Each structure stands twice: as structure tokens, then as C-alpha cells.
Amino acid sequence: MKNNIFFLLFFLVSCGGGPTTTANNSFAKTLSEEQIIDRTMNDFVANATTQDEIDRNLILNYIIDNKLDMQSTPDGIYYQITKEGTGSHPTIQDVIVTNYHGTFLDGKVFDSTRGKKKPFTHPLSRMNDGWKKVLPLMKTGSTGIFIIPSRFCYGEQGFGELIPPNTILKFEIELLGIKERRK
Numbered sequence: 001m002k003n004n005i006f007f008l009l010f011f012l013v014s015c016g017g018g019p020t021t022t023a024n025n026s027f028a029k030t031l032s033e034e035q036i037i038d039r040t041m042n043d044f045v046a047n048a049t050t051q052d053e054i055d056r057n058l059i060l061n062y063i064i065d066n067k068l069d070m071q072s073t074p075d076g077i078y079y080q081i082t083k084e085g086t087g088s089h090p091t092i093q094d095v096i097v098t099n100y101h102g103t104f105l106d107g108k109v110f111d112s113t114r115g116k117k118k119p120f121t122h123p124l125s126r127m128n129d130g131w132k133k134v135l136p137l138m139k140t141g142s143t144g145i146f147i148i149p150s151r152f153c154y155g156e157q158g159f160g161e162l163i164p165p166n167t168i169l170k171f172e173i174e175l176l177g178i179k180e181r182r183k
Contacts, residue, residue, distance in 0.1 A: 040060050055150055062147065076149050077147070077149065087140025088140055090175070094179075095121060110162055110163055119176050133152060141175065145170070147169075148171070
């Protein structure tokens with residue numbers, strides 16, 4: 001079975017050229033075909049049936065298609081810190097100040113602070129589980145790309161007409177600051 005997955009990965013990756021970046025990921029670090037295969041082959045789930053398994057495979061395919069150099073958390077959030085900040089890490093008690101750009105994996109924007117006059121300021125404790133997990137990975141001043149499985153965003157219920165059920169979300173986040181600690 002691993003040989004079949006390896007062949008499939010090799011075939012999918014070999015259709016592209018060398019390392020590239022997409023317009024949406026112009027600052028993302030990329031990998032060669034061989035590096036992508038090495039990093040992702042063992043993470044694919046053959047015959048995926050649960051939403052978590054389906055999400056994992058969709059995320060891995062996205063990473064391969066875009067040749068991204070991403071790490072994963074133990075619970076399946078993929079991320080890349082594109083600029084390391086020098087400030088402190090936020091905690092769940094903090095009010096965070098960010099600029100962000102949220103898209104679906106197809107690139108369609110569902111929300112963004114780009115073009116707005118003010119950054120997004122909000123208590124981290126009131127954010128979705130995905131943001132609660134990824135923001136502490138960043139130091140103040142950092143930027144990063146985060147691909148969050150549907151269960152950590154809006155899950156089976158989605159978010160009205162804005163975000164369909166079981167939708168993986170991708171965020172480009174800049175952690176501008178920690179406004180205040182909540183008590």
C-alpha cells in the first residue's frame with residue numbers, strides 16, 4: 001500500500017516544475033518535489049472515511065500542490081512561521097491584535113483585514129479553537145501561514161452562509177501585539 005501511495009505522490013508531484021510559489025503564497029518557503037514526498041508520504045490516510053482523515057488528505061494535497069514547507073502540530077494543524085517576531089507569545093488570557101487574511105483552500109477569501117484601517121483586536125479566549133491553538137505558536141511581530149482542519153474552525157455546522165460545513169480554513173496572520181491581559 002505504501003508503494004501505491006508513494007507512486008501516487010510521485011506522479012502528482014512530478015507533473016509540476018521545480019520549487020515555486022503561488023501569488024497567494026509569495027512569501028511562503030517552498031520545497032523540492034523529493035522533499036515534499038519525503039515529508040508527506042507517511043501522513044496520508046489510505047481510504048479516508050472520517051472528516052479528520054479527509055481534512056488531513058486535503059491539507060496534504062494542498063501542501064504538495066503549492067510545494068510548501070510546513071510543520072504540523074500533533075492534532076493536525078499545519079503551519080509555517082514566515083517571519084519570526086521578537087516579542088512574547090500570547091496566552092489564552094490575552095487580547096490579541098492581528099492583521100489576517102482568511103481563505104478557503106481554493107483561494108477564495110472569506111474574511112480579511114487587508115484594506116481595512118484598523119487591525120483585528122479580540123480576546124483570544126473568544127476565538128475559534130483553531131486560533132486558540134495557532135496564536136500561541138507565534139511571538140509578537142511574527143507572521144505565519146496556518147491551515148486549520150474543519151473541526152478546529154466551524155466543524156459540521158459551518159458559519160452561516162459565509163463558511164460551509166466541514167471547511168478547512170487557511171489564514172495568513174501577522175501578530176501585531178498583545179493589547180492587554182484579561183483577568
